[in-house]
Amino acid sequence: xxxxxxxxxxxxxxxxxxxxxxxxxxxxxxxxxxxxxxxxxxxxxxxxxxxxxxxxxxxxxxxxxxxxxxxxxxxxxxxxxxxxxxxxxxxxxxxxxxxxxxxxxxxxxxxxxxxxxxxxxxxxxxxxxxxxxxxxxxxxxxxxxxxxxxxxxxxxxxxxxxxxxxxxxxxxxxxxxxxxxxxxxxxxxxxxxxxxxxxxxxxxxxxxxxxxxxxxxxxxxxxxxxxxxxxxxxxxxxxxxxxxxxxxxxxxxxxxxxxxxxxxxxxxxxxxxxxxxxxx
Amino acid sequence: xxxxxxxxxxxxxxxxxxxxxxxxxxxxxxxxxxxxxxxxxxxxxxxxxxxxxxxxxxxxxxxxxxxxxxxxxxxxxxxxxxxxxxxxxxxxxxxxxxxxxxxxxxxxxxxxxxxxxxxxxxxxxxxxxxxxxxxxxxxxxxxxxxxxxxxxxxxxxxxxxxxxxxxxxxxxxxxxxxxxxxxxxxxxxxxxxxxxxxxxxxxxxxxxxxxxxxxxxxxxxxxxxxxxxxxxxxxxxxxxxxxxxxxxxxxxxxxxxxxxxxxxxxxxxxxxxxxxxxxx
DNA sequence: GAGTGGTCTAGACCACTGG
DNA sequence: CAGTGGTCTAGACCACTCC
Numbered sequence: 001x002x003x004x005x006x007x008x009x010x011x012x013x014x015x016x017x018x019x020x021x022x023x024x025x026x027x028x029x030x031x032x033x034x035x036x037x038x039x040x041x042x043x044x045x046x047x048x049x050x051x052x053x054x055x056x057x058x059x060x061x062x063x064x065x066x067x068x069x070x071x072x073x074x075x076x077x078x079x080x081x082x083x084x085x086x087x088x089x090x091x092x093x094x095x096x097x098x099x100x101x102x103x104x105x106x107x108x109x110x111x112x113x114x115x116x117x118x119x120x121x122x123x124x125x126x127x128x129x130x131x132x133x134x135x136x137x138x139x140x141x142x143x144x145x146x147x148x149x150x151x152x153x154x155x156x157x158x159x160x161x162x163x164x165x166x167x168x169x170x171x172x173x174x175x176x177x178x179x180x181x182x183x184x185x186x187x188x189x190x191x192x193x194x195x196x197x198x199x200x201x202x203x204x205x206x207x208x209x210x211x212x213x214x215x216x217x218x219x220x221x222x223x224x225x226x227x228x229x230x231x232x233x234x235x236x237x238x239x240x241x242x243x244x245x246x247x248x249x250x251x252x253x254x255x256x257x258x259x260x261x262x263x264x265x266x267x268x269x270x271x272x273x274x275x276x277x278x279x280x
Numbered sequence: 281x282x283x284x285x286x287x288x289x290x291x292x293x294x295x296x297x298x299x300x301x302x303x304x305x306x307x308x309x310x311x312x313x314x315x316x317x318x319x320x321x322x323x324x325x326x327x328x329x330x331x332x333x334x335x336x337x338x339x340x341x342x343x344x345x346x347x348x349x350x351x352x353x354x355x356x357x358x359x360x361x362x363x364x365x366x367x368x369x370x371x372x373x374x375x376x377x378x379x380x381x382x383x384x385x386x387x388x389x390x391x392x393x394x395x396x397x398x399x400x401x402x403x404x405x406x407x408x409x410x411x412x413x414x415x416x417x418x419x420x421x422x423x424x425x426x427x428x429x430x431x432x433x434x435x436x437x438x439x440x441x442x443x444x445x446x447x448x449x450x451x452x453x454x455x456x457x458x459x460x461x462x463x464x465x466x467x468x469x470x471x472x473x474x475x476x477x478x479x480x481x482x483x484x485x486x487x488x489x490x491x492x493x494x495x496x497x498x499x500x501x502x503x504x505x506x507x508x509x510x511x512x513x514x515x516x517x518x519x520x521x522x523x524x525x526x527x528x529x530x531x532x533x534x535x536x537x538x539x540x541x542x543x544x545x546x547x548x549x550x551x552x553x554x555x556x557x558x559x560x
Numbered sequence: 561g562a563g564t565g566g567t568c569t570a571g572a573c574c575a576c577t578g579g
Numbered sequence: 580c581a582g583t584g585g586t587c588t589a590g591a592c593c594a595c596t597c598c
Contacts (some may be wrong), residue, residue: 088304091560214559216556220502221550222521225519225520225521233415240505241503243502269502271502275498278372280370
């Protein structure tokens with residue numbers, strides 16, 4: 001074990017939310033709510049739109065950690081919705097760890113935690129930037145080939161179907177920390193080789209170029225030993241401990257769309273979960 | 281690696297829910313509400329009580345996987361609550377993976393999955409039994425001693441304070457799979473050595489003997505390499521991959537009450553998470 | 561005591577699944 | 580088409596915090 005311990009905390013989780021902002025509501029009754037800006041995601045529930053609007057305000061810095069939000073009754077009036085609806089939006093953000101609510105006291109923007117919740121989905125790049133690191137990426141392999149059986153099964157393909165197989169090395173402050181190995185069905189992403197994944201987010205490309213949005217994923221974690229090739233590329237000793245994260249992602253139509261086997265350096269990452277009773 | 285692969289799937293998570301059933305909430309309206317058993321947690325929100333009631337029915341087999349529940353409007357009438365309140369209970373169970381709801385179709389008891397959600401808290405014993413395995417436990421070490429600094433800090437103790445340091449080996453079908461190493465403050469648990477942790481659940485003892493309930497926990501996962509001692513006791517080769525799960529648990533008063541460092545055999549466990557957009 | 565979030569009710573309309 | 584879950588509203592009372 002040679003390696004320094006630059007940072008130790010991290011959450012897995014990947015990409016995936018679109019920051020639709022809401023147009024402030026034409027009020028009540030007949031249920032209005034302008035549809036938001038771009039895309040045809042017009043029909044999102046109001047509480048989701050409000051949550052996204054508030055998220056924008058937090059991310060843009062309009063709302064800073066420690067700030068108290070206006071009372072619910074006031075906020076609901078501002079957004080032109082019922083208090084219940086507003087509370088649903090707040091709950092969503094609270095479950096993501098972005099807001100803290102204290103009965104009798106108020107609703108506050110959370111202090112940024114060192115660790116993010118493992119269950120919240122966010123991009124590697126954004127995650128690292130929030131922690132003040134400079135993320136990077138490097139394509140190690142990019143091939144169009146026929147899928148191996150286990151992967152084909154997971155993606156619902158036959159073994160004669162073509163897939164893109166991509167190895168991407170992720171860097172933090174120039175140092176390799178994560179080897180992404182992912183497979184996507186070629187027929188869903190024609191000409192995928194045109195896009196530069198060393199500069200762009202995979203999910204961003206999927207969404208903007210192909211209209212594919214990842215809505216959910218199932219993933220698992222296992223500890224594994226670094227093989228020679230993996231050790232070399234991640235700059236650890238063979239036999240070092242790595243975290244293998246398998247992932248099957250689904251698109252908006254519930255179709256499996258990406259199969260990933262990511263290898264994290266065990267000395268640089270820790271996967272954090274908060275276990276709490278589910279209060280909805 | 282000599283070991284067989286008896287089973288591969290598992291979720292971490294530990295114990296913690298008490299199956300309190302609801303006290304007949306004195307129906308504010310025309311309500312009914314079946315009651316069940318013990319304790320005076322009378323003041324739980326109605327939706328929590330309903331969720332626990334339904335959970336009981338699922339666990340007892342009154343509701344079987346695949347069964348369709350009555351429509352929400354009917355259920356809410358049965359429980360004597362508003363539909364919104366009932367829906368909150370259903371949502372809670374849905375988030376735990378116990379129910380599946382399909383718009384237009386109905387609410388169904390989920391087929392038992394091989395893996396449980398990583399975020400849901402459940403006891404090792406119960407978890408294994410659900411999978412048809414025979415869990416066991418063996419006390420490896422049981423000492424009252426002064427806390428080491430890092431642990432004392434986590435538990436909010438001074439280094440002169442005494443703690444119980446307990447190593448417990450967990451078995452599945454007689455084979456060792458998990459080495460639990462946990463620390464609890466001695467002053468909160470007087471005479472703790474009287475209890476037989478090879479037969480009883482730690483959390484069950486805490487609750488019934490000391491009135492301490494674990495309400496939430498913060499935990500992390502890291503891959504590590506088996507040291508000689510660990511390898512021997514877990515029946516793996518030195519250098520094998522293990523999963524280290526650190527855990528800090530809090531009681532009902534938000535006091536840190538247990539510090540754990542559990543070692544899972546990497547070849548026998550996989551830690552699963554579902555990543556999905558939070559719809560509340 | 562005033563003000564906050566937490567819970568609950570009653571009723572409505574919508575979107576989707578199914579025969 | 581009838582019936583299901585999904586969303587939203589209007590209004591109420593409670594539990595807690597803080598001055």
